[in-house]
Amino acid sequence: MRVSLRWLQDYIDLPTEDPAEIGRAFDMLGHAVEETETFRADWTSVVIGKVLTVDGIPNADKVRVTTVDVGEAEPYQIICGAWNFDAGAIVPVALPGAVLPGDFKIGSRTIRGVESHGMICSARELGLGEEADGIMVLADDAPIGEPFETLLELPDVVFDLEVTNNRPDVMGMVGVARELAAWFDVDYRPPVIELATVPGEPDLAITITAPDGCNRFTAREVRGVTIGPSPLWMQDRLRKAGVRSISNIVDVTNYVMMETGHPLHSFDADRIEGGVLDVRWSTPGETLETLDGSTIELTPEDLVIVDEAGPTSLAAVMGGARSEVSDATTRVLMEAASWNPPTVMYTSRRHDMRSEASARFERGVDPNLAVMADDRACQLLVAIAGGEVLESQIDIVANAFSPISIDLAVRDVERFLGEGFDAQRCAGLLRRLDLEVSATDETLTVIVPTYRRDLTRPVDLIEEIARLADFDTFDSTVPTGPVGGLTPDQVRTRRLQTALRGMGLSQAINLPFVSPEELAAFGGGIGEVVSVRNPLRDDQSKLRQSLLPGLLRNVRDNLNRGARSVGLYEMARVFYARPWADDGRVPDQPNRLAVAIAGPFGPAVLGRAAAAADAEVALGIVSAIADRMGVEIGRTAAQPPGFHPTRTAELDLNGQAVGYAGEVHPDVVADYEIDGRVAVVEMELAPLVAPVAAPLMAPVSNYPHVEFDLSFDVPPALAGGDLVDATVKASILLERADVFDDFVHPESGQRSIAVRYRLRAPDRTLEREDIDGQRDAMVAAAAALGGTLRGES
Amino acid sequence: MTEENNQDPEVDLDAKLEEMMLNLRLPDPADLQDEIDGITSSEALAEFEKKHLGKGSSIAGEMRNLGRLPQDQRREAGRRINEVRQAVQGRVNERQEALTVQERAASMAAEGIDVTVDHRQIPIGSLHLIQQVIDEVSDIFTGLGYHVADGPEAELAWYNFDALNTPPDHPGRLESDTMYLDYGKPEDEMLLRAHTSPVQARYMEQNPPPVYIVSPGRAYRNDTIDASHLPVFFQIEGLAVDENIKFSDLKGTLEEFARQFFAPDTVVRLRPHYFPFTEPSAEVDVSCFNCDRGESSCRVCGGSGWLEMLGCGMVDPAVFEAVGYDPDAVTGFAFGMGVERLAMVRHGIDSIRHFIDNDLRFLEQFQG
The missing domain is CATH 3.50.40.10 (Phenylalanyl-trna Synthetase, Chain B, domain 3)
Structure with a gap:
């Protein structure tokens, strides 16, 4: 709503003409001033003139010559190209020396031997409108010789107000005047209607x-x-x-x-x-x-x-x-x-x-x-x-509207607004809005006219009282809750993010909308899809069931922008059309963690990049996450849709399947137009950040350790991790075990795994017999799974 | 100087005589000093040591011959040989110490690096700026005794609108504004929440007052992406419900927040506004942290001196009724702010699109 101050003054005598003060009043009434525009006469030396004569010019069929009375002793001779007027017309005349909008200087000149002194103006030439075909023809009673701007309300200030949806009454000048009258505590006057x-x-x-x-x-x-x-x-x-x-x-x-x-x-x-x-x-x-x-x-x-x-x-x-x-x-x-x-x-x-x-x-x-x-x-x-x-x-x-009556308990005003709002003050503020108020000490009865349809309940009146009391006059106090803080899950979620960040991964945030094709790429789809009824675009009509499509797009885009390596993670909800455990009325929407890495992963040395990320990086990240979060995450080979069929593990946590880690299937990588491998992890977030029992300290021995290596031939059917786990469990003195070689003999096809074991006793220096005993137990455990000792050192 | 060296002058004459008497062929340690001083590397010193103290040296030879000497001379000869050996060894050791110092200095001089060039890159990731702001705001409010609450994004229209006193014909319910989902029973109209306020309604349903929570999270609107709109954005809403919450509490709380988030001298201005779920409602401006009120060139506030940051108000009694609270027993305030807006204002970000582009060149700028 654009409010001209000069127009507004038809309905109210304001105590100030300072635009800043009036602007503040609008702001504090709740009609925010989006813009204040100043209007001035954007010209000089334009006066009101009366056309005395209009004549043609020989050999000039587009212009005419006029004489114009501008209130001086002699009329001015002015050539004019407009045809929308005749002798007797009252017109705006730019005198020689005038400057029009756009720094357009008016002077005297001679056209085809005819002198022209000044210009008769169109609305456009004065910056008053788009009309350029004809000149402005003014009212017959306009005072000749007076500055043209006296016919306009200039200077003026226009306030562009943002009127909230609940206030139709402020969408008219009279209503605006009523608001300001309430603010400044003055009268306003609606237009007088005299209709014959x-x-x-x-x-x-x-x-x-x-x-x-x-x-x-x-x-x-x-x-x-x-x-x-x-x-x-x-x-x-x-x-x-x-x-x-x-x-x-x-x-x-x-x-x-x-x-x-x-x-x-x-x-x-x-x-x-x-x-x-x-x-x-x-x-x-x-x-x-x-x-x-x-x-x-x-x-x-x-x-x-x-x-x-x-x-x-x-x-x-x-x-x-x-x-x-x-x-x-x-x-x-x-x-x-x-x-x-x-x-x-x-x-x-x-x-x-x-x-x-x-x-x-x-x-x-x-x-x-x-x-x-x-x-x-x-x-x-x-x-x-x-x-x-x-x-x-x-x-x-068709539908009659009548004023309504609202009873307002004064006590409720103080409950909302604090002390200092007694019946008398409240009634006084409401009356300023032209509301009819009858008051006792406890209750106000307020008659609300039909132009204030936003006022229907006592609380609506409390807002009016607060508004007119001026929000700036309220104190500032800070209440605090009895106990605050993050839940253990929230703390652990933050810890997880810190860990991911330490691994060189940056957090991404994607929109949850995907196409059916993207949904299908990672096995989403069938039956449990939640669709948007009114999607932004038809190819964005499904809610995601995996965070990987978004991350793969990010990987591709970053590589295309010149990134040599990209490591991203995202934490967000995915959606399934099945009841949510916490509220069966809404769809299931668990939070997930997903990671996607492409290109060199890890520290680089002077131009020599680290090795490119692959499934082993993904698995390493899972292990690191498990360590940081104090949980055990088990892995078994798996072939979920969208993942590389021979380089992917299903992850489990406390016996519950929680996701996958490995590489993206080469077909999907190609679909996303990415060169090389993309290491990915996607897993449920809730079990990962669920609180774990506080760990008890394991003894830290001061006795020396012993290290030795064993290498095993691994039969094809045996998972290497199972073999290593078996040897680890077989020794009570084992401190750590690190696989340092895993290869397949090129000719025989025999796979071998070499492990470096470190033993240490809590209470003594290890003797030869200790070491041999542990080693034999480990070898036996491996053998029980079919792993035969190939060598040792 | 070592002790042996000090002894040298007095050993001299007697020793010579004795040696001659014993007929021992031993070097005079003093005679070797010049040669030792001339040695300039540890390697050469090791050669020297081998020559004069090693197996083939005269000292070692005399030591081997000791057994052949007459019984009465053996003890004296042994003492003498050891004395010379220790004297030589002492001079060698002394030289070695000096050489070690020199050589380490030379080696350090040679292995200097240019500390102004990165030769190694240790990658570190970044928290998304949105996450940083959410964490920061959450921390401010947990410091004031608030909890951080979460809730579903695919939500019932009832929690998104009705429980929050939104009229049935409010424009916000239009499909042009809100995204609806095809799910569930027809009477349970499902949508992607248009604000995080449903979390407040759910929290109040499940927890008796007092309530002090903030709820950060995604909100959804049917907006086409441009420089200032995203269909999915983040909000943080706050709610305090207690027996005696007043308008001044709302004002003071937001002031405290703004001072912690923007600058300690931030001033907060509340202006009346309209939201269906609060009354009185207000929009909140914070004073520009970048300029001294009203510099027209300020790129943060554009010269107004104020930054419109959030919406707030006293909780409408109708909301309390919808969630089963007694509006005569409690009052409360609620506020909501756009996380992107907070981040854009504070960090001078020119387009909201950056937040979903996931361009590492943007993400890694904000290490928090």
């Missing part, structure tokens, strides 16, 4: 067959109207309000809308087919031709105004071309109707037609303003376009 009418009643039959869409339909007929441009003062105000001037008739409807907040519509009464209008819901297949010449398809949820020939207007949103006022209009039906807000909201969005009118109707225009707005519009129309108003007003009330 002639006897008669409109030759129209109007009905409302959709009372669920239309609250009230009020209209007057005005006869003998002369269409033309609206007067300069009205154009000036509309321009500042951000409304384009169309014609006097249309300008009046917009002017009164800006003034009262009640939108109006003007029909050419002669173009209403059959002299009947009805408000009804549209029927399938109906269309409406709009003013800009396009045809829109209507739906049964659209409310239309129809005459005998069908829809002539999309109620509240847009007039149709068929009954719109035109240059030939003389008989106007000036309508002020109010509509059901949700209907307007849906229709304006459905057809993408947002307007000043729809912005008001969506908020809820007060039907009880209709008569006043309609009368005001007719009053102004007759004043600027002539004609006469018929005495009889059409006024159909």
Whole structure:
């Protein structure tokens, strides 16, 4: 809502003209000032003149020569290229020496031997509009010789207000004045309506067959109207309000809308087919031709105004071309109707037609303003376009709105706002808003007029009291909760992230929307997919069931941008169409951790990159995560969809399958147009960050250790990890075991694993017999699984 | 100087005589000193030591011959040989110490590196800036006695709208604003939560007052991606419900937050606004941390001196009724802020798209 200060002053005598102070008032009333714009005369030496003579110039058929009285002793001779005026016209004249907007300097010159001193100006040349075809023709009573800007309200300041959705009343100048009057505790005055009418009643039959869409339909007929441009003062105000001037008739409807907040519509009464209008819901297949010449398809949820020939207007949103006022209009039906807000909201969005009118109707225009707005519009129309108003007003009330009464307990005001709000103060603040208040010490009874439909409950009044008390005057106090802090899971989630970061991985955040193809790549799909009913794009209609598609896209994009290596992780929810354990009404949406790494992984030395990430890196990361989180994660070879079939492990934690680690399947890697391997981990987050028992200290021995290596031949069916685990479990003195070689003999195909074991006793230096005993037990344990000792050192 | 050296001058004459008497062929340690001083490397000194003290040296030879000497001379000869050996060894050791110092100095001089060049790169990852801000804000509020609460993102419309006093025809419910899901029973309309407030409703349903929580997380809106919109973004909402929560508590709490998050001298301004779930409602501006109020060139606030940061208000009694709290027994406040907005303002980020591009060049800038 653009509010011109000069216009506003028609309705209120403000105690200040300081834009900063008024701006603060708007801000603190809750109507945030988005922008403050200053209007000034952007020219010098432009005066009001009267054209005395207009004559042709020999051999010049595009321009004429005029003499113009500018209030000086002698008239000025000025050549003019515009043809929209004759002798006697009052016009703005830029005198020689004038400077127009755009630093356009006006002087004297000679064209085809004819002298020209100054220029007669168009609206565009003065920066007042787009009209450039003709010069501005001013009102006949404009004072000749006076500066042109005296006809305009300049200088002026326009506040562009952000009016919240619950305040239709602030969408008009009168309502704005009422707010400022409450803030500054001064009076305001609505426009005085003096409507002269002639006897008669409109030759129209109007009905409302959709009372669920239309609250009230009020209209007057005005006869003998002369269409033309609206007067300069009205154009000036509309321009500042951000409304384009169309014609006097249309300008009046917009002017009164800006003034009262009640939108109006003007029909050419002669173009209403059959002299009947009805408000009804549209029927399938109906269309409406709009003013800009396009045809829109209507739906049964659209409310239309129809005459005998069908829809002539999309109620509240847009007039149709068929009954719109035109240059030939003389008989106007000036309508002020109010509509059901949700209907307007849906229709304006459905057809993408947002307007000043729809912005008001969506908020809820007060039907009880209709008569006043309609009368005001007719009053102004007759004043600027002539004609006469018929005495009889059409006024159909489908839904009556009455003031309501709210009882407010003073105690509740203090519960919300703190001390210092007794009945007297509260009543005083509310009365400033023109509310009728009767008060006892405990209770206020407040009568709320229908233009404040946002006030329905006591708490709504508490807000009004707080607002007028000025939010800036409230104290600052800080309450604290009884106990705060992170839960163990939250602490461990942070610890996990710190660990991942230490591994060189960066956190990614992706959108959860995927295509069916992306979903299928990692086995998502079948039956348990959650779909978005209204997706942003059709190929983003599914909710992810794996974090890997997003990370693979990130890997690809980073490599394409020139990254040599990419290591990312993400923690986020995935979605399954099955009941969630915590609330069966919503779909399952567990949190996951996923990692994706491509390219060299680990420290690099002067140009020599680390080895490229592969499945073994992924498995190493799982082990590191398990260590950091104090859990054991088991691994078995697996072939889940999307993963490399021979380089992937299923992970389990406390016997529960929790995810996979390995490499992405080469086919999928190719689909993502990535060169090389991509190491990935994806696992459930909850079991990983669930609290674990505090570990008890294991003894730290001060005795020396012994190391020896064993290498085993591993039969094809035996998992290397199982063999190593068996040897580890066989020794009670084992401190650690590290696989340092794992190879397949190129000729025999025999696989061998070499392990370095470290033994240490808690209570003594190891003797030869100790070591031999442990070693034999380990070898025996390996042999029991089929692993034979190949060598030792 | 070692002790042996000090003895040298007095050994001299007597020793010579005795040697001659014993007929021992031993070097005079003093005569070797010049040669020792001329040795300039540990390797050469080792050669010298081998020559004069090793197996083939005259000292070793005389020691081997000791057994052949007459019984009465053996003891004296042994003493003498040892004396000479120790004297030579002492001079060698002394030289070695000097050489070690020299050689270590030379070696250090030779192995110097240019400390201004990175020859090794130790990779370290980064927390996403969004995560950093969430953690930081959570920490501020846990310090004030709040818990951090979480909840489902695929959510019932009831928790997202109805429980929060949103009218049935509120524009936020339109498909043009909110993303709906095909799931569940028709009467349980399902959506991707449009804010994290449903967490508050759920938390109150399950926990009696007092409640002090913040709920960070994803929120979803049907917005096309551009420089200032994402269909999925992060919010942090806070809720305090207790017996005597007042408007001043809301103001003071946000002030405390802003001072910890932005700058210690931050000023907070509350302006009335409208939200369905709070009343009174307010928008919150914080004073610009980058300029002295109203520098028109300020790239953070654009000259207004204020930064619009969040929305807040006193919890609407209708919300308490929806979750089963007694609105006559408790009051509360709630606030919500966009994590991206906090990050963009504080770090001067020009487009919200950076947050989902996952470009390492962006991510790694913010090491927190």
